[in-house]
Amino acid sequence: MPTKRQALILAEIVRIYNETGQPVGSKTLMNQLPIRISSATIRNEMAVLEEDGLIMKNHTSSGRIPSTAGYRYYLDHLLQPSVVSPQTFSTIAQDFDHEFHEIDDIVKQSANILSNLTNYTSISLGPETANVTLTGFRLIPLGDDQVIAILATSMGSVESRVYRIPTSISSDDLEKAVRIINDRLVGLPINQVKSLLKAEIPRVLTRYLHSPDGFLDLFGDVLRHAAAEHFYIGGRSNLLNFAQSDDLDRLKSLYQLLDKESVLPSLLNLRQPENSSATKPPSGPISVRLGDELDNSLLADYGLITARYHVAHQGEGIIAILGPTSMPYSQLIGLMQLFTDELVKKMYEYYDQFHDDS
Template sequence: MPTKRQAMILAEIVRIYNETGQPVGSKTLMNQLPIHISSATIRNEMAVLEDDGLITKNHTSSGRVPSTAGYRYYLDNLVQPSAVPRPVFDKIAQNFNHDYREIDDIVKQAATILSSLTNYTAISLGPENAQVTLTGFRVIPLGSDQIIAILATSAGTVESRVYRITGQLDTDDLEKAVRIINDQLVGLPINQVKTKLVTEIPRLLSQYLHSATGFLDLFGDVLKRAAAQHYYIGGRSNLLNFVQPDELDQLKSIYQLLDKESVLPSLLDLDQAATDDEIKQPPMTDHRILGPISVRLGDEFNNSLLSDYGLITAKYHVGQHGDGMIAILGPTSMPYSQLIGLMQLFSDELVKKLFEYYGYFHTDDS
């Protein structure tokens, strides 16, 4: 466990290295530390930090850089979120100041704004609520053999897909099937809808339709798409800012990793409860509905592709509408104080926009 002075030196090494990208020497520290310490004393303290594995020597200079363990200690014990400058706050508000027809449009915009503000890769995940219900289903004929199926949920999700239908499912049967779905399933939680789709609904369709061939597959497909968690990624190309020419193959593999939605829950650690590496936050205000912010580093991903990366995630809560998440993926040497402060504020603004959306549609529907 570092002493108070060693912790101060470690925090300063992290700050200077993150700002400059250059190894930090004792002379630089002597001029930057808030208290006067001789260069010899600083070197002795740095030697202890190096023995403890918190800093490491750079091969190209005599300076030191934070190790992954050093970053972890800094994040767990020393980091202090920075205040967000007013112009940044105004830019967030301005970029969110649009009318949104679907909840996913807001979530997608969040990833775009966050990547633009930070010049890192941003990931956003919309609020997920186990109590989301089916609010409507309709089918519109487009021609002799095509229809568009539209499904809506109480979360504000609207999914529409074009399907080709067989001649066995005539217009009358299609209308009856839609009425059965709306009569039997609207108002039920999505999980119950999925259950009834394989238990009760097939029996009802067989009683009232000449043929339901293909309809259950059609409805099941559009339901699955509407209920799926939708991830949005902004600023993929920002990853190019942190790789060397000989690392392009690794970058290509990371691109492919981010394209796999099946991998993103593991990357974002969605299945894990909050852990000890969550950053302690100040008391919430009445308007702050912000879940824990956490940071994962290097080998904590269990993926060698990300050994030189850090991921800052912020969970947010939108009341009865559920929980979501935003994240920033960048190099290990990100300016964590600034970014954590930004993530706190950004989450607040995102939650406000989501509440605006839900409030508008609730009022509109009443």
């Protein structure tokens, strides 16, 4: 455990290195520290920090840089979030000052705003769908045995997809199937709809349709897409700006990483207990995971700041920043605290308007 003076030196090394990208020497620290101590004393304290694995020597300089363990200690024990500037607050408010027709539009915009503000990659996930209900289902013929299936939910979202109808299903059968879905499933939570689709609904459809399997496949597919977790990514190419590699295959793998369906739930630690290092500002928990904690070798030199937010009656969502280990965490965590507050406020405005119009 570092002493108070060692912790002060570590915090200053983190701050200076994050701002300049340059290794930090004892003379620089002597001029920057809020207490007056000699260069020799600083070197002695830095030697202890290095022995403890909290800082390390850069091969191209006599200065020191924070290690991953040093960042971890700084995040867990020393970090103080910065106050967001009025200019940044004004930018966020202005970028959210639009009329949004679906909640996913707000979630997508949040990723773009955060990426533009930070020049890092951002990831957003809207509130969970546990309380979302099915509000309607329609099939519109397009010709050539094709239909467009339209499914609406209580969140105000609409999922539409084009399907080719098997020749074994007549137009009369399709009309009957749509009526059955609307009569029996509209108003029910999506999770309950999915459960009924496995057992009760096939039995009901069998009474009225000659061959319900094709319709069940269609409805099940559009329902799955409507209920899926919709991730949005802002500034994807920013991820490559901090890659310390001239290996083109590795850079390609890094860029494509976020396209993999299994990566984002794992990266955001969904369905996992909260990280023990999470801080809890008023807007919700904010956690930071570094390098090996992300459990992906491509992200060994990256950090992930995750903020969870809660919208009453709608559930919990996530906004995250993915960038280099040397991100300015004090500024970014202060920004995330404010940003989640503004995001939640915008979502409440949307839901209030949606319910007023309905």
